[in-house]
Amino acid sequence: MTKAWLAWLAAFVALEAKALADKRKGDTLSEHAWRWFGIKAQSPMPSGWVRFRRFSLLAGLVWLTLHFLTGGWV
Helix, strand or coil: CHHHHHHHHHHHHHHHHHHHHHCCCCCCHHHHHHHHCCCCCCCCCCCHHHHHHHHHHHHHHHHHHHHHHCCCCC
16 A cells, blocks of 8 residues: 555656646646635635635645644544
8 A cells, every 4th residue: 555655646746846847827736726725816805615615625734734743533
């Protein structure tokens, strides 16, 4: 299973390196996440759907951080 995770990580690094090298907008993981979660939305007051997506991102990242830091207790 470790080899599969390493292969997944290598694929991510290769995709992200290619995206960073070609300098086009909208192809890195960060740019996709910003679009998916409405981070760079132009509206001064985001819709409920955008706020829900942002909350989902925050909750997922908080959980993942606690999960890693507690050794899986959370």
